[in-house]
Structure formats: C-alpha cells, structure tokens
Amino acid sequence: MFKVLRVVIGRDLLLSMRRRADVANALLFFILVASLFPLGVGPEPNLLRTIAPGVIWVAALLASMLALGRMFAADYADGALEQMLLASAPLGLIVIGKAVAHWLVSGLPLMLLAPVLALQFDLPIDALLVLVASLALGTPSLTLIGSIGAALTLGVRGSGVLTSLLVLPLYVPVLILGTSAVDAAAGGVTVQAHLLLLTAFLIFAGAFAPWAAAAALRISLD
Amino acid sequence: MSRPSEAAQSPRPSFGGRINWFKYSSPQSFFPLAGAAIPWFAAAAALFCVAGLYVSFFVAPTDQQQGEAYRIIFIHVPAAWMSMFIYLVMAFWAGAGLVFNTRLSGMMASALAPTGALFTFVALWTGALWGKPTWGAWWVWDARLTSELILLFLYFGFIALTAAIDDPRRADRAAALFALVGVINIPIIYFSVQWWNTLHQGASVSLTRAPTMAATMFAGMILMALGFWMYSIAAAFIRVRCIILERERNTEWVAEYMREQR
Amino acid sequence: MLEVVDLRCERGERALFDGLEFKLPAGALLRVAGANGSGKTSLLRILCGLALPARGDVRWQGESIRALREEYHRQLVYIGHAPAVKDELTGRENLAVSCALGGTPADAAVVGAALERVGLDGYADLPARHLSQGQRRRVALARLAACEATALWILDEPFTALDTTAIGCVQEMIAEHLERGGIVVFTSHQEVMGASITAYTIELGG
Numbered sequence: 001m002f003k004v005l006r007v008v009i010g011r012d013l014l015l016s017m018r019r020r021a022d023v024a025n026a027l028l029f030f031i032l033v034a035s036l037f038p039l040g041v042g043p044e045p046n047l048l049r050t051i052a053p054g055v056i057w058v059a060a061l062l063a064s065m066l067a068l069g070r071m072f073a074a075d076y077a078d079g080a081l082e083q084m085l086l087a088s089a090p091l092g093l094i095v096i097g098k099a100v101a102h103w104l105v106s107g108l109p110l111m112l113l114a115p116v117l118a119l120q121f122d123l124p125i126d127a128l129l130v131l132v133a134s135l136a137l138g139t140p141s142l143t144l145i146g147s148i149g150a151a152l153t154l155g156v157r158g159s160g161v162l163t164s165l166l167v168l169p170l171y172v173p174v175l176i177l178g179t180s181a182v183d184a185a186a187g188g189v190t191v192q193a194h195l196l197l198l199t200a201f202l203i204f205a206g207a208f209a210p211w212a213a214a215a216a217l218r219i220s221l222d
Numbered sequence: 223m224s225r226p227s228e229a230a231q232s233p234r235p236s237f238g239g240r241i242n243w244f245k246y247s248s249p250q251s252f253f254p255l256a257g258a259a260i261p262w263f264a265a266a267a268a269l270f271c272v273a274g275l276y277v278s279f280f281v282a283p284t285d286q287q288q289g290e291a292y293r294i295i296f297i298h299v300p301a302a303w304m305s306m307f308i309y310l311v312m313a314f315w316a317g318a319g320l321v322f323n324t325r326l327s328g329m330m331a332s333a334l335a336p337t338g339a340l341f342t343f344v345a346l347w348t349g350a351l352w353g354k355p356t357w358g359a360w361w362v363w364d365a366r367l368t369s370e371l372i373l374l375f376l377y378f379g380f381i382a383l384t385a386a387i388d389d390p391r392r393a394d395r396a397a398a399l400f401a402l403v404g405v406i407n408i409p410i411i412y413f414s415v416q417w418w419n420t421l422h423q424g425a426s427v428s429l430t431r432a433p434t435m436a437a438t439m440f441a442g443m444i445l446m447a448l449g450f451w452m453y454s455i456a457a458a459f460i461r462v463r464c465i466i467l468e469r470e471r472n473t474e475w476v477a478e479y480m481r482e483q484r
Numbered sequence: 485m486l487e488v489v490d491l492r493c494e495r496g497e498r499a500l501f502d503g504l505e506f507k508l509p510a511g512a513l514l515r516v517a518g519a520n521g522s523g524k525t526s527l528l529r530i531l532c533g534l535a536l537p538a539r540g541d542v543r544w545q546g547e548s549i550r551a552l553r554e555e556y557h558r559q560l561v562y563i564g565h566a567p568a569v570k571d572e573l574t575g576r577e578n579l580a581v582s583c584a585l586g587g588t589p590a591d592a593a594v595v596g597a598a599l600e601r602v603g604l605d606g607y608a609d610l611p612a613r614h615l616s617q618g619q620r621r622r623v624a625l626a627r628l629a630a631c632e633a634t635a636l637w638i639l640d641e642p643f644t645a646l647d648t649t650a651i652g653c654v655q656e657m658i659a660e661h662l663e664r665g666g667i668v669v670f671t672s673h674q675e676v677m678g679a680s681i682t683a684y685t686i687e688l689g690g
Contacts, residue, residue, distance in 0.1 A: 018572040079566025088587025173414035
C-alpha cells in the first residue's frame with residue numbers, strides 16, 4: 001500500500017520536474033504580489049513592518065491557491081485520474097501522495113522564498129524564523145484543504161474562480177494563525193501557542209481532508 | 223448461468239420488491255405534501271412576525287444607553303440565529319443525501335441555501351445599521367460579524383458550486399460534500415476569528431448583551447426567530463417544489479400536473 | 485464471476501438502460517454494442533465502480549464491488565476512452581506507473597516485454613508527446629500484456645486508432661486471457677473477434 005504512495009509521489013514529482021515552468025510561474029506570482037504592496041501603500045518602513053506578515057501570508061495563500069489547478073486537472077483530462085480511482089490502494093492515500101508532491105513543488109519553495117521577501121519589508125530576524133516555521137506548518141494545510149476544492153470543481157466551467165470561492169473561506173483559520181504568529185514574534189511575544197495551534201490544524205486537516213477530497217473525486221468522476 | 227443476450231434488457235417494474243423506507247423521500251409524493259403545507263407555514267410566519275414586531279417595538283423597554291436604535295437587534299439576532307441554523311439543516315440534508323442517496327435531500331439542501339444566504343445578509347446588513355449609531359462605523363471587524371461574513375461566503379460557494387455543475391445529481395452531491403466540509407470548519411473559523419479579534423482589540427464590544435436582557439426583549443427575539451423559522455420552511459418548500467418540477471419535467475406525473483394547472 | 489443485478493443507468497434524467505442483468509463466468513467474453521450515446525461507456529464505468537448506477541448492483545465473486553473496492557481494483561484492468569498516458573513520461577515510465585497503481589508492480593523486464601509485445605520496442609524511451617494517437621493507445625494496451633494475472637479486463641473501444649497488426653495483437657492477448665480463465669468485457673461497434681471465440685453480446689439502446 002505504501003508502495004503506491006511512493007509511486008504517486010515519485011510520479012507527480014517527475015511530472016513537475018518536466019513541467020518546471022508551471023512551478024516557476026506560481027513562485028513569480030508570489031514574489032510579484034508581495035512586491036506590489038510597498039508600491040501601493042508607500043515605502044514607510046514602520047508601516048511595511050506592520051503589514052509584512054499579513055502581506056506575505058496572503059500572497060503565499062493566493063499563490064498556493066493558484067497552484068491548486070495543477071493538482072488534478074491534467075490527470076482528469078487525460079484519464080489518469082480514472083486509473084487512480086481504480087488503484088489498489090485507498091483513494092485517500094493517493095490524495096495524500098498527490099498533496100505531498102504538490103506541496104513539495106508549491107508550498108516548500110514559497111516557504112524558502114518568504115524570508116527573502118520579508119527582508120524587503122524589514123522584518124526582524126526572529127520574526128523571519130517564525131515566518132518560515134508558520135509557513136512550514138501552514139502551507140501543507142492550505143494544500144490539503146485546497147485539494148477538496150480542486151477535486152469538487154474538476155471539469156466545471158470557470159473552475160479556477162470557483163475553487164477560490166470555495167477554498168478561501170476555509171483558509172481563514174490558517175491565515176489568522178500564521179500571521180498572528182509572525183506578529184507575535186515581531187512584537188517579542190512568545191509564539192509557541194500559535195505554532196501549536198497551526199500544528200493542531202495541520203494534523204486535523206491531514207486526517208480529514210484527504211478522505212473528503214477522495215469523496216469529492218469520486219463525485220466528480222461519476 | 224444466464225445468457226447475457228437473453229437476460230439483457232428484461233423490463234422490470236420500478237421499485238419492485240424493494241421496501242420504500244422513506245415514503246416521502248420521493249419527490250413525487252413530497253410535492254403535494256409541500257404544496258399543502260406552504261399556506262400553513264406562511265400564515266404561522268406572518269403571525270409570529272407580527273407578534274414579534276409588536277413586542278419588540280411597543281412592549282420591550284427602551285435601552286438607557288443606546289435609545290431606540292437598539293431595537294434593530296430584534297431583527298439582527300434572530301436573523302443571525304437562523305443563518306447558522308439553516309446552514310446546519312442544509313448540512314444535515316446534504317449528509318442524508320450522500321448517505322442514503324435520496325434525491326429529495328439534495329433538492330432540500332439547494333432550496334435552503336438562498337434563504338440561509340438571505341438571513342446571513344440580513345444579519346450583516348442590520349449589524350451594519352446598528353453599528354453606525356452604536357460604534358460610529360458601518361463596519362467593525364467584530365468576531366461575530368466577521369464569522370457571519372465568512373458564513374455568507376460559504377453560502378455563496380455552495381450556491382455557485384450547485385449552479386456551475388450541469389448534471390443535477392453531481393451538483394447535489396458535490397455541494398453536499400462542500401456543505402459538510404463547511405459545517406466542520408465553521409466552529410474552527412469562528413474560534414480562530416474570535417481569537418484574532420481578542421488579539422487585536424480586546425473583547426470590549428459584544429453584540430448581544432445577554433446578562434442584562436429584559437424578559438420582554440428575549441420574548442421579542444424568540445417570536446421573531448419563530449417567525450423567521452416558519453418563513454424559511456415556507457420559502458424552502460416553494461423553492462423545492464420548483465426544483466422538483468424542473469428536475470422531473472420528463473416524468474409522467476409532472477406532465478399530468480402541468481395539464482391540471484392549465 | 486462478474487454479476488450484474490437489475491442495473492439502471494440515467495444520464496440527464498433519461499434512462500440509458502434499465503433492468504440489465506447478466507452473469508459472466510470465468511473465461512467469458514462480453515461485447516457491449518449499441519449506437520452512439522446508448523450507454524456503452526456508462527455501463528463499463530459502472531462495471532468498474534467509477535460511476536454509481538441509479539439502481540442495482542455489480543458483484544464480483546458474489547460480493548458487491550462497492551464493498552470490495554480496492555480488493556476488486558486489484559483484479560481489474562480498465563482501459564478507458566482516454567488512454568491515461570502522460571505526455572511528459574516515456575512509454576516505459578507510463579506503463580510502470582500504471583502497473584504499480586493497479587497493484588501489479590512490473591519490473592523493467594516485464595515492462596520491456598509488454599511494450600515489445602504491442603510493437604513499441606523502438607519507442608519505449610520516447611516521451612509520449614512524440615507518439616502518435618495509435619501508439620499512445622498501444623502504450624495503454626501494453627498494460628494487458630504486463631497484467632496477465634489480473635482476472636477481469638474491461639476495455640472501452642480497445643480497437644480504435646489501431647492498425648491491423650495491433651488489432652491482431654490485442655485479439656491475441658484477449659484470446660490468451662480467456663484461455664487462462666480470465667473475463668473480458670469490451671465495447672465495439674463491429675464484431676472484431678474471430679469466429680473461433682464465442683462472445684456474448686449486449687445490444688444497448690435496443
């Protein structure tokens with residue numbers, strides 16, 4: 001059973017490797033969105049420092065949401081998803097595999113890029129570390145929850161906008177926990193509670209979302 | 223072993239030999255029942271609302287701090303209650319539809335969604351109207367208002383998903399799953415928003431002032447809530463009848479019904 | 485044994501078929517025929533468990549496939565309308581992945597032999613985007629050669645886009661599978677199997 005998990009992760013990573021442009025585009029989007037804010041609100045350092053956690057988190061959230069389209073759509077179009085529904089392992093496990101691979105090429109690079117962006121906003125070093133930690137705990141949750149939305153809207157016209165409509169309200173807790181963790185760190189307060197809550201949310205999403213997404217895939221392919 | 227070529231396409235009576243557990247779960251038998259029930263629920267809604275409005279405008283005492291403006295909570299609070307209650311009922315029907323594969327459940331869920339969205343909107347609107355004289359701003363990022371706003375987004379997501387999928391069965395099932403995911407998430411969203419709220423401004427303002435509420439005020443709210451509840455049932459039944467007619471338009475009984483209507 | 489009980493399928497409020505019943509013992513071949521839109525693909529998808537019937541049940545060895553799920557999938561090869569061949573992967577990678585997903589992992593030798601069997605030995609290491617329609621189809625069908633031990637084959641229009649040699653090859657694989665006691669269900673407009681094999685036929689939309 002875990003062999004299937006490994007096969008799915010390996011396959012999706014290989015596919016992303018051979019379609020590197022898609023991965024790069026989402027990252028460029030992330031950088032662009034975050035860089036637009038100083039242009040919009042002005043270069044005042046104190047203001048930038050205040051809005052930095054929110055801006056970076058929202059940009060990361062939007063970028064990871066944009067990437068959701070890649071998760072199932074191509075496999076849906078060429079019939080590979082049908083084969084996954086008929087695989088010898090539970091569909092929830094395959095969704096976990098796809099989510100892991102998806103996070104490795106969408107969430108992980110965001111997490112690694114975020115500190116560089118944060119320097120643009122003059123965040124203190126302590127807050128940088130917390131930002132990375134909060135993204136490390138938060139972006140997998142985003143991918144997991146997003147997989148439900150992506151699965152529900154497969155093959156539907158205007159599925160990109162619809163996915164965001166479905167998924168963004170569900171992202172609210174992650175956004176709140178993530179930004180407040182960075183805020184707390186910037187304010188010199190202990191961040192343990194925030195990170196623990198993010199972890200709890202991740203565990204909850206990891207236990208629940210793959211099966212919901214699996215059910216959604218079954219509905220979409222019916 | 224039977225030869226497939228012979229056994230194929232043997233006509234069978236529908237529902238032959240099968241126990242029909244939920245008699246009214248078939249749209250055909252529910253349709254007249256809902257039709258007969260609508261006037262009663264509508265009348266009850268009117269009655270409760272008139273009584274509720276009377277109590278809230280003429281019986282309930284004037285608030286010393288907020289004056290007469292506070293009376294908007296007689297609409298605001300029951301609407302907020304209904305918005306959450308309808309989401310729960312919708313999720314219940316959605317879950318029932320997924321588990322028992324009954325068509326009517328999905329129709330009920332999609333008939334409830336617009337009413338739920340309406341009450342959520344009313345709650346937000348009246349909240350804003352109340353906020354202006356009370357806090358001096360149309361919108362404050364209060365935990366309850368923010369949660370209510372996210373609830374409105376969830377309703378819109380449900381409606382948009384149902385509308386975007388052409389096949390009604392898939393639309394019902396996909397929307398049902400989304401409603402269930404939403405219902406699990408709502409408490410988490412609510413608590414996270416509340417937590418965020420306390421972080422940023424402290425729990426200074428709270429919309430309902432439960433401890434100091436007079437008995438007549440509570441009665442007014444309850445009466446309004448009952449009125450809204452009855453209205454929701456009547457509205458959902460009217461809508462579900464439309465959905466049934468639309469979905470079953472190719473069946474014999476709908477054709478007959480349409481002939482009778484002419 | 486594959487058994488279908490009182491099956492009804494609806495598409496857009498219209499019944500495609502109703503009250504469909506049959507039993508297929510080991511070694512049986514079933515051809516599903518019918519006009520376009522008569523529900524051939526829908527029937528096959530229901531047989532796989534991809535689609536839910538409006539009524540009725542599909543049973544494998546006496547048990548409902550909805551209860552068996554993965555256990556049933558392990559004994560099933562489904563090749564659908566879309567060949568499920570990824571453009572970015574080579575024929576070899578495509579086949580290895582689909583075998584592993586199906587629960588019958590194939591080593592390099594088996595994969596190579598299977599691709600050779602369908603006449604793709606020269607193209608095994610080319611990304612599938614460089615292959616023609618018929619060649620992609622053959623990559624998908626190579627799975628049959630690699631998964632001989634899988635009891636049930638469900639094939640949606642396996643002969644479309646194939647040249648005569650490839651059609652002969654697929655016919656041969658099906659015949660061998662039947663001899664092993666396997667079950668094959670396929671859709672086709674024409675009677676493509678040779679006269680030596682007796683196929684049951686279902687005419688849908690009749």
